[in-house]
Amino acid sequence: MDRKLRVVALVGSLRRESYTLRVLQALMGVAPLSITIEIAPLEFVSLYNQDQDDNPPPAWRALRDQVSGSDGVLFATPEYNRSIPGVLKNAIDVGSRPAGASVWTGKPAAVLSVSPGSLGGFGANHHVRQCLTFLDMPVMQQPEAYLGRVGTVFDADGHITSADTLEFLRRFVNAFDHWIRRFATADSVAITTSRGERHGADSYATQH
Numbered sequence: 001m002d003r004k005l006r007v008v009a010l011v012g013s014l015r016r017e018s019y020t021l022r023v024l025q026a027l028m029g030v031a032p033l034s035i036t037i038e039i040a041p042l043e044f045v046s047l048y049n050q051d052q053d054d055n056p057p058p059a060w061r062a063l064r065d066q067v068s069g070s071d072g073v074l075f076a077t078p079e080y081n082r083s084i085p086g087v088l089k090n091a092i093d094v095g096s097r098p099a100g101a102s103v104w105t106g107k108p109a110a111v112l113s114v115s116p117g118s119l120g121g122f123g124a125n126h127h128v129r130q131c132l133t134f135l136d137m138p139v140m141q142q143p144e145a146y147l148g149r150v151g152t153v154f155d156a157d158g159h160i161t162s163a164d165t166l167e168f169l170r171r172f173v174n175a176f177d178h179w180i181r182r183f184a185t186a187d188s189v190a191i192t193t194s195r196g197e198r199h200g201a202d203s204y205a206t207q208h
Ligand SMILES: Cc1cc2nc3c(=O)[nH]c(=O)nc-3n(C[C@H](O)[C@H](O)[C@H](O)COP(=O)(O)O)c2cc1C
Pocket: 013, 014, 015, 017, 018, 019, 020, 021, 078, 079, 080, 081, 082, 083, 114, 115, 116, 117, 119, 120, 121
């Protein structure tokens, strides 16, 4: 599988000076040329409301289309109260609906968590993974990425100066390239892009 693969990145922080965004940008800078990484504009994705399933807002459609058209999804997140920031959880929920038409099903994924603290956002990382398990996404297991003490790795311009951190990000994104390539098809997009044929949320529907 030689073609360039498309990755969509979801960032769990809307903060202008977000560490998480900066880390993702550094990762994009060391990513192999065999992938492109686009950041989904989550700031426009309004709160999920099932009443809008029949007439979804444009930003919901745009997010769903962006994910559907990708070969893999990279979740980059800080930790809020030992869990997933609402902006990221909301995006996961929006992509998972309407029932039976989840855009996440089968998309290979990886999770990168970031924190100024020493635990590296472990709680957020694993709460994201919990959602992805239910959503039937094959998640890269190794290397794991819990980037702690993130406030110490940037220079005054917000660039990562730590060679070790950059090397870690390079290894992580290279592993992700190999991971998503295992699921990609030769012509266009990995797995299926036709909504309605995928049923990642069916178990929920049948259990409730
Ligand atoms: C509502 C809230 C809850 C937070 N909870 C945690 C937490 O549980 N663990 C942690 O390591 N940091 C926590 N933090 C601190 C964030 O890690 C820190 O603000 C970080 O810079 C946010 O990521 P960002 O720089 O990408 O915006 C919390 C911050 C906020 C605003």
